Amino acid sequence: MRLYAICVYLFLYIPIGVIALFxxxxxxxxxQLQGFSTKWYGKVLSNPFVMDALxxxxxxxxxxxxxxxxxxxxxxxxxQGIKGPLRTAFDLLIYVAVMIPxxxxxxxTLIGLVTVFNQxxxxxxxxxxEGFEAPKLHMGMGSLIAAHTMFLMALVxxxxxxxLAGMDRALxxxxxxxxxxxxxxxxxxxxxxxxxxxxxxxxxxxxxxxDDFIIAFFVAGSETxxxxxxxxxxxxxVTPEINAxxxxxxxxxxxxxxxxxxxxxxxxxxxx
Amino acid sequence: MTQRTRNWxxxxxxxxxxxxxxxxxxxxxxxxxxxxxxxxxxxxxxxxLEQYANLPARWAAFKNTMTxxxxxxxxxxxxxxxxxYFLAVKVDPKWRTILLVLVIVPFWTSILIRSYAWIxxxxxxxxxxxxxxxxxxxxxxxxxxxxxxxxxxxxxxxxMVFPIYVSLDKLDKKLxxxxxxxxxxxxxxxxxxxxxxxxxxxxxxxxxxxxxxxxxYLIPAMLGxxxxxxxxxxxxxxxxxxxxxxxxxxVAVTLVVVMLVTVTIYMRLINxxxxxxxxxxxx
Numbered sequence: 001m002r003l004y005a006i007c008v009y010l011f012l013y014i015p016i017g018v019i020a021l022f023x024x025x026x027x028x029x030x031x032q033l034q035g036f037s038t039k040w041y042g043k044v045l046s047n048p049f050v051m052d053a054l055x056x057x058x059x060x061x062x063x064x065x066x067x068x069x070x071x072x073x074x075x076x077x078x079x080q081g082i083k084g085p086l087r088t089a090f091d092l093l094i095y096v097a098v099m100i101p102x103x104x105x106x107x108x109t110l111i112g113l114v115t116v117f118n119q120x121x122x123x124x125x126x127x128x129x130e131g132f133e134a135p136k137l138h139m140g141m142g143s144l145i146a147a148h149t150m151f152l153m154a155l156v157x158x159x160x161x162x163x164l165a166g167m168d169r170a171l172x173x174x175x176x177x178x179x180x181x182x183x184x185x186x187x188x189x190x191x192x193x194x195x196x197x198x199x200x201x202x203x204x205x206x207x208x209x210x211d212d213f214i215i216a217f218f219v220a221g222s223e224t225x226x227x228x229x230x231x232x233x234x235x236x237x238v239t240p241e242i243n244a245x246x247x248x249x250x251x252x253x254x255x256x257x258x259x260x261x262x263x264x265x266x267x268x269x270x271x272x
Numbered sequence: 273m274t275q276r277t278r279n280w281x282x283x284x285x286x287x288x289x290x291x292x293x294x295x296x297x298x299x300x301x302x303x304x305x306x307x308x309x310x311x312x313x314x315x316x317x318x319x320x321l322e323q324y325a326n327l328p329a330r331w332a333a334f335k336n337t338m339t340x341x342x343x344x345x346x347x348x349x350x351x352x353x354x355x356x357y358f359l360a361v362k363v364d365p366k367w368r369t370i371l372l373v374l375v376i377v378p379f380w381t382s383i384l385i386r387s388y389a390w391i392x393x394x395x396x397x398x399x400x401x402x403x404x405x406x407x408x409x410x411x412x413x414x415x416x417x418x419x420x421x422x423x424x425x426x427x428x429x430x431x432m433v434f435p436i437y438v439s440l441d442k443l444d445k446k447l448x449x450x451x452x453x454x455x456x457x458x459x460x461x462x463x464x465x466x467x468x469x470x471x472x473x474x475x476x477x478x479x480x481x482x483x484x485x486x487x488x489y490l491i492p493a494m495l496g497x498x499x500x501x502x503x504x505x506x507x508x509x510x511x512x513x514x515x516x517x518x519x520x521x522x523v524a525v526t527l528v529v530v531m532l533v534t535v536t537i538y539m540r541l542i543n544x545x546x547x548x549x550x551x552x553x554x555x
Contacts, residue, residue, distance in 0.1 A: 005358045005371075008351065012378050012429065015389035022392070071285040078282035081275065090283065093290045100298070101487020101531070103504045104524050107511055111304060111521070112297025150293035153286055182275070204380070211382040214489055214504075218511065227384050234388055234494065238395070246385040253381040261373055 016250060023243035040244040050245065053229040057210055060141060060225065064148035065205035071149075072156025073198050077190070079157070080164050097154035106218030109147045113139060113219075139221030147219045148209045155208070156201040163197035164190075196263040203260040207253050305521035315518045323522035330523055333506040334530070336492075340417065340502070341485040344424035345432075345478050351425060352432035352477065357466075359433070360440035361448075372437065379430035387423050387494045394419050394495070415497030423491040428484065432477040439473025440466070475542045479535060486531045503527050 027034030044050050117137040128134035175185040213227040307315040394413040403411050451461040489504030510520035
């Protein structure tokens with residue numbers, strides 16, 4: 001039984017380990033180890049295409065995780081207090097957002113936004129003052145952030161709601177019995193208790209957005225995110241540079257995840 | 273400000289966002305799927321079932337998806353179950369948390385990089401070269417259904433382990449003691465107590481993995497080398513290469529409908545088995 005478990009863990013981690021190992025390989029060939037070197041990391045860090053893609057990915061991940069945490073938490077708090085059709089409608093929206101495959105979300109966003117933009121652009125041009133060039137709506141970083149935020153909001157609502165459900169109702173009741181305003185109760189009682197969940201939601205959202213390929217593939221327009229860059233490089237062949245990028249990407253996700261995990265666990269103990 | 277107003281204000285941003293970025297786009301896909309292809313690449317509004325009538329042209333993609341998704345789900349289940357059992361029942365509790373985290377973490381890291389790792393391992397200079405040393409020559413692994421299956425299991429194993437672990441962890445261990453006190457052999461205890469009580473976890477795990485596999489694009493694209501393609505690959509081709517939006521929309525709608533129908537039938541079956549499905553979140 002234990003031997004079996006060890007085998008499964010090896011299966012899970014050997015491929016990742018191999019990538020990390022070969023990223024420090026001095027040799028030009030991707031599959032022969034020839035001594036230790038960090039030169040591929042240097043190459044990656046001085047490659048302007050990689051750096052541009054990294055910057056795009058970080059901007060998109062940070063912005064969409066921030067928006068999703070804010071609006072998702074607001075929605076989760078409001079949903080806690082209501083019943084009826086509005087609640088049912090939101091539950092359904094969240095269910096749809098999570099159930100529909102990412103590829104269909106990507107396609108729908110692409111053709112939906114392009115169709116809407118095609119209707120809006122002549123309108124904007126018509127009302128724009130003479131002599132200035134009218135702005136044209138197009139697919140790009142904005143549409144990518146909007147698409148990621150939509151999906152991640154659903155994720156944040158689920159995470160924050162789970163924490164709200166585990167909270168002791170008596171605490172908020174006590175607070176309002178002691179004449180705290182609803183806002184006061186929220187800031188002093190509810191918020192500190194759900195904060196670890198919000199932060200964990202933010203970190204998970206960031207990781208998801210940073211790693212997402214399929215939605216970005218359809219929605220990013222002419223922008224290149226890091227996963228899109230890696231995907232197109234792999235199509236051109238396996239190189240030590242990809243190993244170095246991959247190792248760095250995995251390391252970033254790993255740090256985010258361990259932090260999120262710790263936050264969820266510590267927060268979980270406190271509210272029990 | 274009344275509580276009602278406050279709730280409306282709190283829900284307004286999320287609601288608007290879902291409307292503009294989810295409901296409207298999905299409606300456009302549905303409308304386009306009944307349209308006709310415009311010469312320039314767009315869609316001419318119409319009401320025709322022509323696109324749906326053309327679906328058999330992409331039959332192979334549906335067939336591959338509906339074969340490899342269930343096979344991948346079942347393989348992941350077979351590999352995940354003993355591990356989940358080990359983590360929930362056998363392992364020393366002080367190691368349990370760290371071992372669980374180690375299972376879940378890969379799921380949240382880039383599936384792109386993890387599939388890439390297998391291009392590396394299954395490619396000519398990876399495992400086939402290793403086998404060559406042992407005198408087994410000419411093995412081709414990359415760009416085969418087998419490679420896609422390995423990628424699927426590797427990618428989705430964590431998602432399968434976690435729900436099964438949760439249902440096994442909730443199981444009252446006294447039942448197992450009672451069973452053995454009453455003289456049942458270990459395998460009988462397993463078949464009559466442990467396995468039936470872990471059905472909710474199995475059901476959740478299988479459903480999560482199956483749903484994600486139905487929309488898979490990356491794994492077949494990277495490990496199948498254009499020979500093993502899923503509906504996802506057909507969709508990328510239709511929208512980004514041939515730009516046939518009307519037909520692509522019909523394929524996308526069909527994918528979602530097939531997925532919903534399969535999941536509904538599946539849930540009926542599971543409920544008939546008499547198990548209450550527990551919702552388990554992944555993290």
